[in-house]
Amino acid sequence: MHNPRPGLPEFDYVRPASLSEASRFLAEHQGEARPFMGGTDTFVRMRDGFWKEKYIVDVKRLDGMGDITFDPSTGLTIGAAVNMNRVIDSPEVQEHYPLLAEAAKTVASFQLRSRATIVGNICNASPAGDTIGACIVMGGVLKVHGLDGEREVPLTGFFVGPGKTVLKPGDIVTAIRFPVLPQGHAGRYIKLGRNALSDLAIVGVTAFAYPDDTPSGYRFKLALASVAPVPLVPEKAEEILTGKPITDETIAEAAQAAMDACNPIDDVRGSARYRKYMVRNLTRRAVTDVLNRLQ
Amino acid sequence: MDVRTMTKKYVGQRITRNEDPRLLTGQALFTDDVHLPGMLHAAFLRSDYAHARIKRIDTSKALERPGVVAVYTAADMGDFWKPGPLLVPPPTAVPGAVFHKRTQIPLAKDKVRHMGEPIAVVIAESRYIAEDALEDIEVEFEPLPAVVGLEEALSPDAALVHDDLESNLAAHVIQEKGNYEEAKAKADVILQRRIVVDRGAAAAMENRGVVVNWDDKAQELTVWDTTQAPIPLRNGLAAMLGLSEHQVRVIAPFVGGGFGPKIMMFQPEEVLLPWASMRLKRPIKWIEDRRENFLATTQERGQIHDVEIALTKDGRILGLKDVFIHDTGAYDPYGMTVPLNTQCHAVGAYDIANYYTEVKMVFTNKMIVTPVRGAGRPQGIFVIERMLDLAAKELGLSPIEIRKRNFIPPDKFPYEHNIIDQAFAPLIFDSGNYPAVLEKAAAMINYEYFVKEEQPRLRAEGKHVGIGIVSFIETTGVGPYEGARITVGASGKVNVVTGVGTQGQGHFTSFAQIVADQLGVDVRDVHVVTGDTAQFHWGTGTFASRGAVVAGNAIHAAAVKVRAKILQWGSKLLDVPEEELELADGKVRVADMPEKAISLGELAVIANPLRGTVEPGTEPGLEATDYFGPQYGATANGAHAMILEVDPETMMVEIKKYVAVEDCGTVLNPLILEGQIQGGLSMGLGNAYYEKLEYDNNGQLLNASLMDYLLVRSTDMPKQIELGHEETKSPLNPIGSKGVGEAGAIPVPSLFAQALENALADYNLEITEMPLSPNKLYEMVYKK
């Protein structure tokens, strides 16, 4: 429920000098300290009384957190603190990972995107996160600094529940890394809010594919937003699109499988029933768009 | 008026607004900009329950918190605790009317009747402390079943919102013109439908706010308040506090949107804080936050109609019967204004000889209902326009044709309806040319071409495009009266003061235009003051689309008087007859010899001499005060049309083109008029497809935030908006104006419904409910 009297509580603002110091501080203050990037989820949650952290830990200026780097042989790395407008404007993203820019563009407004980050979107682990699907289907891997130093964490299995991830106390995501994508790939993100722009997704469908040696000629990846407790990968639908020749019937069958895979809730923003049908209709549409882009 | 006397005419010109430089550079004063030394801050403890008995309140812990200055509950208020006044008289003008007055109370005493109802107020050194202290207050509740649904409210086993009443019936009014049953007996076609309209929020950009300062040495109370009605508020507060009107000054500074709820007076916050300031002898500020605004600012539109329309086979309406329930929420301080408006608008722009209308107003455990832009009119228009559309389908007529066959003809004005309106006077439509307005809208949207050529082509491409066109009327400019005082100063600049408040309507410009034309001065040299009771003593307020009509004509009348004074002085000093003078360029001059002139500034000094003698009967200065009260309200009208496209897989809608033709009589400033229409349109679209206050069965408001409650944004507005005007001047006032403040919002839900049905023609859809949403429409269409 809402806090009947919204307002930011008192907290201390901490800015550690290094990642190790930050990890240590976070681990020592488990449950009462939180790292943040753009703060667009953090401060809203605190104002609404859901989070009552004593310490807000600013890690966004630490080593490399603000950089985007692209290497044709290893891929793309986006520092955790890079805001979404910078991702959208990046020539490398536009050329090699256009799906990420397409998804980021659907987030709220220009103003919000000048603070909001992709890593924040992921770590916030809302099933409605608009950029999460793109990161999943393109094989994004998080770089994490923890008490035991650096490690990599794939997005598969990263989300545990609404707002819950496998990150441990002291863990700080420093960047998200994407591999070099297969030749000829194409993607599409369709977000459905209740209005033309800036609403949160009541359904989001990400579709991604590339030519491959399969019965359909493609390898398909899908992800669904806002229809389950965590961002959902409808594996059966992916298999249908990969394992059968592409026809209208195959697409419809996959769309139905996506619909059957999800388990949305009724809330004040949308009914479960509508959400399910929208998954079907928009999966069909997203897959069709991807196929058009593949050609 | 002699045309020769006018060099440049401002009325009717599209000039930019005088107030905008101040607003755009952040220089305008809003209530929250008021900071006073030693100012305290208030926070209200509001009920989380919609309906509960209060068993015990303990404020002792809150009082112990450092920085808390006072905590008040109903028990602390003594004799000052009283239900608020009834702001509008009961509908006794209607024979047989039943009305139970139950007005809002400053703090809940033994029970709470809606979620958000204030129970206690904390006054502290800062808002932070005040809000923290709210958590220290202990309240023991005994929850009661909540009355939420309108029909359920009237069921015999419903809980009682007011224990001393026999039922939740707040009022019952029946009005009849002609004889519906007789008309029905002669009808070829009779249609019956249930029509449901639900609640939305006014959602002004600026929430409510009050700053109060009791000056103990001067024995004066100053109140800055986001009110639409500063003078009545001043009068009421003076009476409640036992002060003279001259000891109380209410200032409504710039206000970021009124839209109706700010005409609701003596709200708990604005009554309690002056009282507290007098006791504590310190200034106090309270600024509503958005969640409070959702819970505790008045709302509108919940009604359920059972409608029957009787027609001949060629589509002439023989009679209309409308039996409806109106939700007034937990209290009814605003009387029956909203449902009476509905009764007066359910006849639309049509010549209906037989009309039966019956309303039962019910109390529910929801926030109080008072007018929100439209004020019962959109519901009435929705009823008649929907029924006409359904009848047109039944009879195979076009929406345009059925309307044309039923319009009040232009030669039938003034048209008497023989029912009582919101001003408790007989409803009379003063003037209009309804067919011309509809035809213009049809031409502007290219109706024939779209239906015959474009739509078939687009449909063949698989697009679900639809067109709609509706007409509507808007009763505006109701009395009783407003006044104004106009003074020409020694600098030659003109000062205009009036009692109405302003909430963004452009009064500083449109009023200045009226005066500039009369006095021949630059419109930028006319300074308008509104909303300060120390500047003008009499008046009622800005509501019911009446500012331009009632205050505008009062200003006009005062300007005419000042003009006469100037001519008199000019004639004497320049030694020529008045007829040979003109007022231009800030001077009075001889028309044929412009160099023979005196500036108005010089004249103002001469007219207010320091020594010597004056003639008997002379009033000093170039100043005059005058008033205007219309005989009855002027009725504006319009026709709106739109083309939209629906995505049947999601039910998302895009409005391709929107046309609004308005007849609001004389247009003062087309730029301001367009702003009013566009703003109204966005609210109307909200009422149609985006905004709905969702109360659950316990009376909990589920979407009390701007994340969940969806406001219309620029990206939801039509891609193209075209405005057209017809000018049928109102015979009821010298300027010939009619109001237009609510017009934009009124026809939109009915238009949206018609266009949606047209776009989804292959789904055989019938829309009898608003607001909708893509989600809801999808479920309606695919329910089978």
Ligand SMILES: Cc1cc2nc3c(=O)[nH]c(=O)nc-3n(C[C@H](O)[C@H](O)[C@H](O)COP(=O)(O)OP(=O)(O)OC[C@H]3O[C@@H](n4cnc5c(N)ncnc54)[C@H](O)[C@@H]3O)c2cc1C
């Ligand atoms: C008005 C408004 C509109 C919005 N609209 C949308 C929308 O359309 N679509 C959408 O997807 N979201 C939307 N959001 C939500 C939010 O903006 C996004 O989720 C955004 O991407 C969060 O990024 P951030 O950098 O601001 O996150 P932050 O608030 O900084 O962090 C979010 C969470 O991630 C954790 N975190 C942040 N950085 C790290 C790190 N480096 N290591 C470990 N944990 C970390 C934080 O502790 C917190 O739990 C909206 C928010 C607002 C206020």
